[in-house]
Amino acid sequence: MQQLQSLQAAPVWSFFEKICAIPHPSKHEEQLTLWIINWAAKKNIACVKDKIGNLILTKSASTGFESKTPVILQCHLDMVPQKNNDKVHDFLTDPITPIIDGEWLRADHTTLGADNGIGMASCLAILDDDSIEHGPLEVLITTDEETGMIGAFGLEANALQGKILINTDSEQEGELYVGCAGGVNVNVLLPFEKMESDISENAYEITISGLKGGHSGVDINLGRANAVKELASVLTNLEGTPFLISSLSGGSLRNAIPREAKAVIVCDEQYYNSIKTVINTLEVSLKDKYRASENNFTVSITPCSLPGSVLTHTSHNNLLSSLDSCVNGVFAMDDNFPNVVETSSNLGVITQQTGAVNHFAIQVLVRSQVDADKHARADLIAAHFKQFNGRVAKEGNYPGWTPNTDSAIYQIMEIQYETLFAKKPKAMVIHAGLECGLFSDKYPHWDMISFGPTIKFPHSPDEKVHIASVDNYWALLKATLKAVE
Structure with a gap:
C-alpha cells in the first residue's frame, strides 16, 4: 500500500x-x-x-x-x-x-x-x-x-x-x-425425520449464489436478497412437482445477510426438465425483483450424486413452510433519525445436523433501538418456529x-x-x-x-x-x- x-x-x-x-x-x-x-x-x-x-x-x-x-x-x-x-x-x-x-x-x-x-x-x-x-x-x-x-x-x-x-x-x-x-439471537432447532431414498430416482443440487449479502444491521434496509429465504421460496414454487429435500443449508454468520444457500432434492428424472424450466423462470423473476439492489447472482440446478436419505413428507413441508413464512428484514423505522432502521431481523444461518436427533439449526438475529420491540419481534419469531415443533432459545441478549x-x-x-x-x-x-x-x-x-x-x-x-x-x-x-x- x-x-x-x-x-x-x-x-x-x-x-x-x-x-x-x-x-x-x-x-x-x-x-x-x-x-x-x-x-x-x-x-x-x-x-x-x-x-x-x-x-x-x-x-x-x-x-x-x-x-x-x-x-x-x-x-x-x-x-x-x-x-x-x-x-x-x-x-x-x-x-x-x-x-x-x-x-x-x-x-x-x-x-x-x-x-x-x-x-x-x-x-x-x-x-x-x-x-x-x-x-x-x-x-x-x-x-x-x-x-x-x-x-x-x-x-x-x-x-x-x-x-x-x-x-x-x-x-x-x-x-x-x-x-x-440492542440485539438478541433466536436460535432454533427444527427437528426432522428421514427415510431412505428411492434408488430409481435422481438427485439435483439447487443453488442461489452471488448475492451481495452485507451487514445485517447497517445494510438491512438496502433491499438485498436473503439467500436462505429466496431458496425456500424457490423450492416452495416447485411444489407442483413431486420431490423431496435431502439437505438444505445457507448463510454462515447470524450478523451477515446470507449470500449463498443450497439444497439437494430427489425426484424422478422425468421431472428434471420441468423443474429446470421453473427455476430459470424464477431466476428471471428474482433478478427483476432485485434489479435495484443485486446485479450478479444465479439460481442454478445441477445433477448430483443420489444421497442415502431424504426428509419425510411431513418434515419436508415443515421445513419449507417455516422458512418461507418467517418474517425477515426491516420491521420499523426510527422516527427520530431519518433513514435509520429501528427494528429488524435477519435469518442468517441454517445448517443441517444429523445424529441421535436430527434437526436443522437456524440462527436469527433481532435488532432494535427499543428494547421492548426487540423482544416482541424475537418472541414473534420464536412462536412462529414453535408451530413447526421447533425448540427455540433466546440467547446472547445485549442492550x-x-x-x-x-x-x-x-x-x-x-x-x-x-x-x-x-x-x-x-x-x-x-x-x-x-x-x-x-x-x-x-x-x-x-x-x-x-x-x-x-x-x-x-x-x-x-x-x-x-x-x-x-x-x-x-x-x-x-x-x-x-x-x-
Missing part, C-alpha cells in the same frame, strides 16, 4: 497493513493478540490481557496534559471472515490482500477487515506517536466482538480508570454516533445504547469537526450493536461516543473503506484528544 504512505493518515495505514498480514477472524485472534503484546513490550507501553482475552494498553499523559480527563480509545480485535465462493482463501492462515481501487481500499474477493481494523490501527498509531498530545490514555481492544460481543460481556467493572470512551467502530465519516441498537443529549465529548467533537472541516457533523444512532451498550451497564459514569471513517458493505466480500475519509477520521481523533479538558 505504498500509495497510502504519503497521505495524512500514513501511520494508520502502516498499522492497518500489519493487521491485514496477521489472520484474525472471530475466535481466532491469538496471533494478532500476541503481536500487539510483543509490540507494546518493545515500545515500553503497559499492556494487560484480561481473563476473557481483552487487551488494555496504558499511556501516560503528554507533558502539560496530566490533569486532563482520562480517555479510553476502544476497538475490537476480530474481523468477519467472508469470501466469494470461487475465492480460495483460508482465514486461519492466509493474510488479507488490500487493493487500492480508485478512492477506495478493498480486499481480493474477501472481507477487508476495515471493520474494525482501521479503528484498531488508529488506536495503535496514537500509542506509537509521542508527538500527539493527549491526557491520560487507555486503549481497550476487545476480543470476539462480531460473534456476540464476548469481550465486552466479559470486561470487568473495575478494569479501566478513564471517564470518556471513544469507540472507533462506526462506519460513516461526518457522523458522530450517540446511540445504537442498546441510549443517546445522551448532554454528552460533553459530543460537544467537543462537534466543535473540532466544524473547526477542521467548516461544517457540522450529524448526530446519529446506528442500527448495529456497538459495545457501548454493554459498557454502559458496567461503567454508567462513562461519557461515550462512536465515530469512524466511511466503510461500505462490511461483513461481505464487497467491504471497502474510503481512503480520504480515513484522513478526516485521523485528523478528528487527534484534535479531539488534544481538546479534551
Whole structure:
C-alpha cells in the first residue's frame, strides 16, 4: 500500500497493513493478540490481557496534559471472515490482500477487515506517536466482538480508570454516533425425520449464489436478497412437482445477510426438465425483483450424486413452510433519525445436523433501538418456529445504547469537526450493536461516543473503506484528544 504512505493518515495505514498480514477472524485472534503484546513490550507501553482475552494498553499523559480527563480509545480485535465462493482463501492462515481501487481500499474477493481494523490501527498509531498530545490514555481492544460481543460481556467493572470512551467502530465519516441498537439471537432447532431414498430416482443440487449479502444491521434496509429465504421460496414454487429435500443449508454468520444457500432434492428424472424450466423462470423473476439492489447472482440446478436419505413428507413441508413464512428484514423505522432502521431481523444461518436427533439449526438475529420491540419481534419469531415443533432459545441478549443529549465529548467533537472541516457533523444512532451498550451497564459514569471513517458493505466480500475519509477520521481523533479538558 505504498500509495497510502504519503497521505495524512500514513501511520494508520502502516498499522492497518500489519493487521491485514496477521489472520484474525472471530475466535481466532491469538496471533494478532500476541503481536500487539510483543509490540507494546518493545515500545515500553503497559499492556494487560484480561481473563476473557481483552487487551488494555496504558499511556501516560503528554507533558502539560496530566490533569486532563482520562480517555479510553476502544476497538475490537476480530474481523468477519467472508469470501466469494470461487475465492480460495483460508482465514486461519492466509493474510488479507488490500487493493487500492480508485478512492477506495478493498480486499481480493474477501472481507477487508476495515471493520474494525482501521479503528484498531488508529488506536495503535496514537500509542506509537509521542508527538500527539493527549491526557491520560487507555486503549481497550476487545476480543470476539462480531460473534456476540464476548469481550465486552466479559470486561470487568473495575478494569479501566478513564471517564470518556471513544469507540472507533462506526462506519460513516461526518457522523458522530450517540446511540445504537440492542440485539438478541433466536436460535432454533427444527427437528426432522428421514427415510431412505428411492434408488430409481435422481438427485439435483439447487443453488442461489452471488448475492451481495452485507451487514445485517447497517445494510438491512438496502433491499438485498436473503439467500436462505429466496431458496425456500424457490423450492416452495416447485411444489407442483413431486420431490423431496435431502439437505438444505445457507448463510454462515447470524450478523451477515446470507449470500449463498443450497439444497439437494430427489425426484424422478422425468421431472428434471420441468423443474429446470421453473427455476430459470424464477431466476428471471428474482433478478427483476432485485434489479435495484443485486446485479450478479444465479439460481442454478445441477445433477448430483443420489444421497442415502431424504426428509419425510411431513418434515419436508415443515421445513419449507417455516422458512418461507418467517418474517425477515426491516420491521420499523426510527422516527427520530431519518433513514435509520429501528427494528429488524435477519435469518442468517441454517445448517443441517444429523445424529441421535436430527434437526436443522437456524440462527436469527433481532435488532432494535427499543428494547421492548426487540423482544416482541424475537418472541414473534420464536412462536412462529414453535408451530413447526421447533425448540427455540433466546440467547446472547445485549442492550442498546441510549443517546445522551448532554454528552460533553459530543460537544467537543462537534466543535473540532466544524473547526477542521467548516461544517457540522450529524448526530446519529446506528442500527448495529456497538459495545457501548454493554459498557454502559458496567461503567454508567462513562461519557461515550462512536465515530469512524466511511466503510461500505462490511461483513461481505464487497467491504471497502474510503481512503480520504480515513484522513478526516485521523485528523478528528487527534484534535479531539488534544481538546479534551
